[in-house]
Amino acid sequence: MTTPYIGNSSRRRSPTRTRYGLFGAALIGVGCLPPSLRSAHSLDKGDVAFETGLHLDAAPSQASILTVDGDANLELQQGAAEIGVVFGLGKGFELGAHGNILLNSGAGSLFGLSPIFKYSFLDERRMTTPLSMAIGADRGSGGILTSSNIQIGGGFAVRPIANVWFGRRTYSVGTPVDDRFAAPETDESTGGQLMGAELNYIGFDIPVGFEFPIRIGDDRAIVPVVSYTVGIPIKHEVVSMTCSNCLFGLESFNPSTPMSLFVGLRFQPWLKEGPQSEAGPQGSPVDSSPQTTEPDSQHRFWWRN
Amino acid sequence: MLMVALLASLPAFSIGAIGPVSVDDDSPAARMMLLRDGESTVAAVQLDAHGEKVSTWVVPIPGELQGSPPMPKEIDNIYQIDAGSFETILAASDPTYLSNAENKLACGCNEGMSDTGEASAVRFFDPSVAFDRDVSQFFGPDQTVEALTAIEAGGVDVNDAVQNAVSDYAAKGWSLLVVNTPQTMTSDQSFPLLAYRYAGTDVVVPLALSAESGGDEMQVVVVLVDKGRMDPSTSEGVEPKLGQPMYRSEFTRQFYNARVRLAIEQAGGHAWVLEYANTLDALQVRFNESGGMSEESSEEQLLSYSNVDEIFDALKSKSVTSPSFSTRGLFVTRWRTFVASENMQDEEFSRSENDETYEVTLGEDDFRDVSSALFITPLLVMGWAYRRRELLRDGVSFRA
Numbered sequence: 001m002t003t004p005y006i007g008n009s010s011r012r013r014s015p016t017r018t019r020y021g022l023f024g025a026a027l028i029g030v031g032c033l034p035p036s037l038r039s040a041h042s043l044d045k046g047d048v049a050f051e052t053g054l055h056l057d058a059a060p061s062q063a064s065i066l067t068v069d070g071d072a073n074l075e076l077q078q079g080a081a082e083i084g085v086v087f088g089l090g091k092g093f094e095l096g097a098h099g100n101i102l103l104n105s106g107a108g109s110l111f112g113l114s115p116i117f118k119y120s121f122l123d124e125r126r127m128t129t130p131l132s133m134a135i136g137a138d139r140g141s142g143g144i145l146t147s148s149n150i151q152i153g154g155g156f157a158v159r160p161i162a163n164v165w166f167g168r169r170t171y172s173v174g175t176p177v178d179d180r181f182a183a184p185e186t187d188e189s190t191g192g193q194l195m196g197a198e199l200n201y202i203g204f205d206i207p208v209g210f211e212f213p214i215r216i217g218d219d220r221a222i223v224p225v226v227s228y229t230v231g232i233p234i235k236h237e238v239v240s241m242t243c244s245n246c247l248f249g250l251e252s253f254n255p256s257t258p259m260s261l262f263v264g265l266r267f268q269p270w271l272k273e274g275p276q277s278e279a280g281p282q283g284s285p286v287d288s289s290p291q292t293t294e295p296d297s298q299h300r301f302w303w304r305n
Numbered sequence: 306m307l308m309v310a311l312l313a314s315l316p317a318f319s320i321g322a323i324g325p326v327s328v329d330d331d332s333p334a335a336r337m338m339l340l341r342d343g344e345s346t347v348a349a350v351q352l353d354a355h356g357e358k359v360s361t362w363v364v365p366i367p368g369e370l371q372g373s374p375p376m377p378k379e380i381d382n383i384y385q386i387d388a389g390s391f392e393t394i395l396a397a398s399d400p401t402y403l404s405n406a407e408n409k410l411a412c413g414c415n416e417g418m419s420d421t422g423e424a425s426a427v428r429f430f431d432p433s434v435a436f437d438r439d440v441s442q443f444f445g446p447d448q449t450v451e452a453l454t455a456i457e458a459g460g461v462d463v464n465d466a467v468q469n470a471v472s473d474y475a476a477k478g479w480s481l482l483v484v485n486t487p488q489t490m491t492s493d494q495s496f497p498l499l500a501y502r503y504a505g506t507d508v509v510v511p512l513a514l515s516a517e518s519g520g521d522e523m524q525v526v527v528v529l530v531d532k533g534r535m536d537p538s539t540s541e542g543v544e545p546k547l548g549q550p551m552y553r554s555e556f557t558r559q560f561y562n563a564r565v566r567l568a569i570e571q572a573g574g575h576a577w578v579l580e581y582a583n584t585l586d587a588l589q590v591r592f593n594e595s596g597g598m599s600e601e602s603s604e605e606q607l608l609s610y611s612n613v614d615e616i617f618d619a620l621k622s623k624s625v626t627s628p629s630f631s632t633r634g635l636f637v638t639r640w641r642t643f644v645a646s647e648n649m650q651d652e653e654f655s656r657s658e659n660d661e662t663y664e665v666t667l668g669e670d671d672f673r674d675v676s677s678a679l680f681i682t683p684l685l686v687m688g689w690a691y692r693r694r695e696l697l698r699d700g701v702s703f704r705a
Contacts, residue, residue, distance in 0.1 A: 066548045068563035122697070183556050195551065241549065247556050249548025249564070249667070 032112040032172070033080050033100055035139050035165045036262055037207040037227035039147040040132035042120035043088025043269065051098065053225065053264020055080040059256040061173050061197065066249040067181055076173035076197055078260070079103035084116065092120040092134070102172060114139045124149060125271065141167025141205060149271055155215035157271065161208070161227070168202040170239065173255075183247035195243040199255050203233035207262065215270050223266040231258035332522045336430070338391060338616065339508045339654070340530040342630050345371055346506055347620060349391060351498040353430045358489040361459025362496045364482040365474050365511035365651075368503035370443070372624070379443040383482060384623040385436035388498040390616040392429070394528060397592035397613045398581035398639045400561055400665030430495035440485040446475040455483045466517040473513070500625045508535065508654045516649035523649065526580075526641040534582045534657040535638045539650070541576040542640070543568045547667050557667060566643055575648045581639040582663040588613050588637050591664070636660060 033055055043049060060075035084098025096116040115137070122133035131148040143165030150158045174196035182193045209227025216222055236255060333354045340347040345368075352362050372382035444452035449471055456471070457463040474481065484496060510527050529535035536542050545561075545568035552560055569576045581588070592613050612618075620626045640654075 065551070066546050066564065068560060069567065071546075183552055186555065241551065243551040247552045247560060249546070249560065250551050251546060251548040 032102070032169055033078070033082070033139055034169070034205040034229050034231065034258060034260055035136075035141045035143060035163065035167075035207065036082070036098075036264070037161050037209045037211075037225060037229075038116075038118065038134075038136060038138065038145050038163055039149075039159055039161050039211060040118075040120055040134040040145040041123050041125050041147065041149065041271065042092045042094050042118060042134065043086065045088050045090030047088040047269045049086045049088075049096075049266060049268040050084070051086070051225075051264060051266040052083045053081070053262055053266075055082065055100075056261045056263070057173070057259075058228070058261050059259035061253065061255045063195070063197075063253045064251040065181065066251050068247060071251070072181070072248075074175050074177070074195060076175045076195065078171060078173045078258075080112075082264075086116055086118075092123055092126075094118040094120075102174075112139075118145070136163075136165075138165070139167070140169050141165040143167075143205075147211075149213075157213045159211040159213060159223075161211060163205075163207045165205040165207070166203070167205075168200065170198060170200050171258075172196050172198045177243065177246050181246060181248050183245050185245075193243070193245045195241075195246060197241050197253060197255070198239040200235070200237045200239055201231070201233060201258060202235040203231060205258070206230045206232065209262070211266070213268065213271060219270055221268050221270040223268050225262070225264045225266055227262045229258070229260045229262065233257055332524065334430075334524045334526075336391065336395065336526045336528075337510055338394070338528040338530065339510070340617075340620075340626070341506060341508065341532070342502060342627050344506060345502050345504050345627065346508060347500065347502045347626055347630075349386065349498060349500040349616065349620070351388060351391065351430055351496060353495040354490065355492055356490075357492050359460075360486045360489045361456070361461060362484040363456055363459075363461065363514055364484065364499070365514060366480045366482055366501065366503055367477070367507050367509050367511070368479070368505040370480065371502045371504055379445070379480070380438050380441060380482075382501055383436065383438070383441070383443070384500045384625055385497045386500050386616070386619040386623060386625075388430055388432040388495075390619040391498055393592075393611075393615050394588070394613045394637070395526065395639075397588050398528065398637060400580055400667065401591075430498075431493055432495070432497070434486055434490060434494050434497055436484070436497040436499060437487055440487055442483045442485070444481045444483065446478050446480060449475045452481045452483065456481075459483060459485055462517070464517060467514065470514045470517070474511075479511075500620055500623065502625050502627070510652045510654070512644070512649040513651050516646050522643060522645050524641070524643050526639065527577075527654070529638040529640070529654055530585070530635050531638075531656065532634060533636050533660045534662075535654040536657045537577045537640065538653040538655045540642075540652055541572045542579055543572050543576045544579050544663070547665070550667050561665075561667065565641065569643055574645060577640040577642045577652070579639070579663055580641050580665055581637060582661065583637065584662075585614060585632060585635040585637050587662070 036051075036053065036055075056079055057077035060077045063074040063076055065072050065074055080100045080102050082098050082100035084096055086094050086096030089095055094117070097113060098116060099111065099113045101111055117138070118134050118136040120132055120134040122129055122131070124130070124132045131146055134145040136143055136145050143163050145161070145163045147159055147161040150160070152158060174194055177193035177195050179193070207227045207229040209225065211223050211225045213221040213223045236257075238253060238255060241250060241253065333352060333356065335350065335352045337351075338347075338349040340349075348366075350364060354362070370379045370382040442455050444455070452475075453463050453468060453471055456467070461467065471481065482499075482501075484499070486496070490496075508529060508531075510525060512523075512525070515523055545564040547561065547564055550557065550560070565578045568578055583591075589612065614632050617626070617630075617632050621630070638654075638657075
């Protein structure tokens, strides 16, 4: 495996530095959406997972507006569709990227692209442990991930997941503006009326939810996922307010604490006990028992070959 | 509908009766300055009738005319002064639009500051019509019949309401100035800016006569100059809510005037909107900082004025103000209203209980609502996670 590195290509970094460098780069970066719910177990080396989903704003921001004939309220929401790919690097590491398109952005950029990094330091696939834990970086946030896989029969599982992310992001909320709040058409008019706000957010995002892996064939699974993300802001500020072709004054704007619903579909390898040689970083206990085809009374989970 | 109406025509207002007025004409607009000058009051008033074939304007005057030196005829105590002098003080006290483009707030436009008064129809009156003493007349409180005859001859419909209004003025000791022009004016012409001083300290904007002959709706802006702030005595004084602009600057005037109308409607249709309240010195500073009148609102004849107290110089040069008058310590209050004919009544202004200052500046606020907390919290969490990992690695087995 080629050791990944960043920065000047003539200056090769050690794997350890690179590992933390990648994490740092992802953490320093600024996202535009809260991180998605992410399980804590890792893909095997060479495995690939694809994911797609929708972020739906569960707590719209409220804008009180002063129009030419009265007062009104608008709700500004964030909505986004995303698509991503994640590669297993082995030894508990995953690396990937996902892009998103904002569905109702009234301010800021419409598209986003961010790396995904994860390191499972406690992996139920390789260790006898009731749950998996990992650290990760996603969309400018770093976080701690926990999940547990509950196998139900041979082709279905339920995977409760909770993440705690901390990071910063600049995100936008927007809403279409009704014609009655629109300015008359002039030469400077642009198409449509859209109000948006761009906000800076520093704080925690805590997505909690479930994955429901459904086995397809021998090795793959289609995984519906649903989660609800609660934000705990440390700093939350409005960067800008914009409105195209509008004709009203803004009396007040109250950005709500970010809360979002995520629904998605992931295509992953069917979860199986990982290669023992890849278990754990830097001397973590290694499960040397062979892979099983039956429920193992010593293990909490069911594995398949 | 309101927006459509705003685009189609700008509403206006007048003082006194004008005639004749067609129902199809735009509403008239009037502007008035009332200045306390010792035991007398100086008034400067101008009317833009916005009407075709208008030739008569009636101005009620609430006291005996004074002049310095006294003139043999009252009509000679009426002076025409340069409208540009009034324009300057109006330009300085206009609500201003302050762009926040540098903060990416508002509309992203780049203008620094502009006024909102041009489209309010109380600015830029045509100055071409001169005051003609030979065809204008002055009637004292004991000349009611003669006054009504002159008013009717000028084309005003003298009905019972007009007769009652004139009689009421006479009963209070008011006089009437009937301004006539040799030729009828066109809709783009205005009556001249007239100034006079009358005995007494009643600061009154006379509107009652307009109820029957001033059109369906009128607009008036009044600039009150005294040693302190002046507020309307009988009507409500309101301040429109404007908020942060979410429109391009070209719509600032339209938006502001719509909000002024709305504030008046919400107050029951009978209210004055406060547009400025501060000292004359502060007004001069504001005028200087704005760079004078903006280019987009310029009219050539008005650009020669650089001080907001030009109108006082003009009044002094005509000896309208008393010899002892001084601009030191003056306070300027500006009110404006749109009023429907059924709500037209004389409005008296009196000293406010306090001299609270006020300016209309659109785009002044921003919404950088920042909530801060302990930034150390995430570091502690990460530290705990790292230490936990070290403990697990060193001694804690995951195996059962």
